Amino acid sequence: MPLWPEGVPGAKPELGPNRVDEDGRTTNITEPTLTVYPAAVDRANGTAVIICPGGGYVRQSTRREGEQYAHWLGTLGVTSFVLTYRQQEFGHPAPLQDVLRAVRLVRSQAARFNVRPDRIGVMGSSAGGHLAASAGTLFDHPLGRTGAQLDAVSARPDFLMLMYPVIAMDGPAVHAGSRKALLGAAPKAAEVQLMSMERQVTPQTPPTLLVHTQEDASVPVENSILFYQALTRNKVPAEMYLFEHGAHGMGMRDGLGTASQWPRRAEEWLKARGLLDPAR
Numbered sequence: 001m002p003l004w005p006e007g008v009p010g011a012k013p014e015l016g017p018n019r020v021d022e023d024g025r026t027t028n029i030t031e032p033t034l035t036v037y038p039a040a041v042d043r044a045n046g047t048a049v050i051i052c053p054g055g056g057y058v059r060q061s062t063r064r065e066g067e068q069y070a071h072w073l074g075t076l077g078v079t080s081f082v083l084t085y086r087q088q089e090f091g092h093p094a095p096l097q098d099v100l101r102a103v104r105l106v107r108s109q110a111a112r113f114n115v116r117p118d119r120i121g122v123m124g125s126s127a128g129g130h131l132a133a134s135a136g137t138l139f140d141h142p143l144g145r146t147g148a149q150l151d152a153v154s155a156r157p158d159f160l161m162l163m164y165p166v167i168a169m170d171g172p173a174v175h176a177g178s179r180k181a182l183l184g185a186a187p188k189a190a191e192v193q194l195m196s197m198e199r200q201v202t203p204q205t206p207p208t209l210l211v212h213t214q215e216d217a218s219v220p221v222e223n224s225i226l227f228y229q230a231l232t233r234n235k236v237p238a239e240m241y242l243f244e245h246g247a248h249g250m251g252m253r254d255g256l257g258t259a260s261q262w263p264r265r266a267e268e269w270l271k272a273r274g275l276l277d278p279a280r
Contacts, residue, residue, distance in 0.1 A: 001033060001034055001035075001036070002031060002032075002033055003032040003033055003034055003083075003098060003101050003102060003105065004032060004101065006148065008030070008031065008032065008086075009094070009097060009146045010090065010094065011030070012030055012089065012090070013030070015028060015030045015089055016028065016030065017030065017031065018030060018031055018033075018084065020062070023063070024061070024062050024063025024064065024067070025055065025059045025060060025061055025062060025063070026053075026059065026060045026062045026084055027058070027059045027060075028089065029060070029084055029085065029086050029087055029089070030086070030089065031084075032083070032084055032085050032086055032098045032101075033083075033084045034050070034081045034082070034083055034084075034102055034105065034106075035066075035070075035081065035082045035084070036079070036080075036081055036113065037067075037070035037071065037073075037074055037079065037080040037081070037082065038074065038079055038113075038114075039073075039074050039076075039077045039078055039079045039114075040074050040075055040077060043075070043076070043077035044077050044079065044114055045076075045077035045078065045275075045276055045277060045278050045279055046114070046115050046116040046119055046278070046279025047077070047078045047079070047115065047116070047119040047120075047121070047270070047275045047276065047279075048078065048079045048080070048081065048106055048110075048113065048115040048116075048119060048120045048121070049069075049073055049078055049079075049080050049081070049120075049121045049122070049123050049161070050080075050081045050083055050099070050102045050103060050106060050120070050121070050122045050123070050157075051065070051066050051069050051070060051073075051080055051081065051082045051083060051122075051123050051124070051128075052083050052085065052099060052122065052123065052124035052125070052128030052129070052131045052132050053065040053066040053082070053083075053124075053125060053128050054124070054125035054126025054127050054128040054129065054163075054164075054249065055087075055126065055127060055128070056126065056127050056175070056177045056178050056181055057087040057088050057095065057127045057178050057181035057182045058087060058088050058177070058181050059087075060084060060085075060087070060128070061125070061249065061251075062082065062084065064249070064251040065125040065126075065128065065163070065249070065251060066082040066083075067082060068251060068252055069123065069252070070082055072252065072263060076267060076270065076276055077276060077278075078270075078275075078276075079113055079114065079115050081102065081106055083098065083099060083102050085098035085099060085102075085131065086098055087127075087181060087182075088181035088182070091181075091182060091183065091184060092143075092182050092183055092191060092195065093143040093144065095131050095134070095182065096131070096134050096135075096138060096141070096143060096144050097143070097144055097145075097146060099122065099131050099132070099134065099135045100135060100138075100139060100144040100145075100155035101146075101148075101150065101155075103120060103122065103135060103139070103154075103155045103156070103157055104150045104151070104153040104154070104155050105150065106120055107120055107153050107154065107155075108150060108153045115279075116279050118158055119158055119275060119279070120157060120158050121157050121158055121159040121160060121161060121206075121275070122135045122136065122157040122159075122160055122161075123160070123161035123162075123163070124160075124161075124162060124163065124165060125163040125164060125165070125249070125251075126163070126164055126165065126166055126175075126178075126218075126219055126248065126249065127166050127175075127178045127181075127182075128163075128165075129162040129163055129164065129165020129166060129167075130165055130166035130167065130178060130182075130195075130197060132157075132160055132161070132162055132165070133160065133162060133165055133167060133197040133227060134195070134197060134200075135155065135157050135160075136156075136157055136160045136205050136206050136208065137197055137200035137201055137202070137205055138194075138200060139154070139155040139156040139157070140155070140156070141194075156204070156206065157206050158206055159206050159207045159208070159209075159273065159275065160205075160206055160207070160208040160209070161208075161209045161211075161266060162208060162209065162210050162211070162224065162227070163211050163212075164211065164212045164213065164216055164219055164223075164224070164248055164249075164250075165197075165210070165212075165219070165223055165224060165227070166178045166219050166223060167196070167197045167198050167223035167224065167226055167227045168196055168197075168198065168222070168223055168226060169183070169187075169192045169193075169195050169196040170192050170196065172220070172222070173220045173222035173223050173226065175218065175219045175223075179192075179195075182195065183195065197227060198226040198227050198229070198230045199230070201227070201230035201231055201233075201234050201236065202234055203234045203235060203236065205231065205234065205236045206236070207236065207237040207238065207273060208227070208228075208231055208236065208237075208238045208239075209238075209239050209240075209241075209266060209269045210224040210227065210228055210238065210239070210240040210241070211224075211240075211241050211243075211262045211265075211266070212224040212225075212240075212241075212242055212243070213242070213243045213244065213245060213246035213247070213248075213250065213256075213259055214242065214243065214244050214245075215244065215245055215246055215247055216246070216247065216248045217247065217248065218247075218248035218249075219248055221242060224240060224242070225240075225242075228240045239269055241262060241265050243256075243257070243258055243259035243262070244257060244258070244259070245257040245258070245259050246259035246260075
């Protein structure tokens, strides 16, 4: 379903429609959307997750880090919404507006989707993890509003699940490609500060699960560590799994040693937080 039925903010119709390649990657995103994946019919528990696929703010790995996660979450009774968000063609703050709009939209229509308005999380991988972390830290920021009526609905996620996320926008841990695609080749210092997610954590940031690997050669594991340290300083409940094996973008592959078990660890975390309990 369209994220902005009233019209995309700063629309660029001259760019043409979204494109999806044979590998299930989405590019040239001019029409942000949410694709709904209902929970398994006999297991629905009222929890919802908005999924932000990764791809460096250049492309989105919609199949591997969107649809695949949604099907897995469905078996746990979770209703998923795969977000197709604007990226380098628009730049900051368009992706932030899209993810916050998604939270507001799902929350405002919770009854329609048979989910609870207080059990809406955001999950993201790589640059999608940066976007998810943005939702968890900048949910009240003026740049995330467009003047729409839905702006009155809270955009704060109730929990975050971050898979090998981009967090830092400067320093040795930075993923320069994501920064350039989001902020441009010569970003302003204030924008680098604002979009460095470890610097935006507050006690209001929601409980967070982090998954990363030591072998990640694209987005250094220090990204997750920086965010975890910021969560800990602010006394935000957090759990982090750092595995030895698994390259960047590992998705849900087998054969990666203990890293292949991250979905089980994530299920345990969701269960421990009461997010898999039947809604009452």
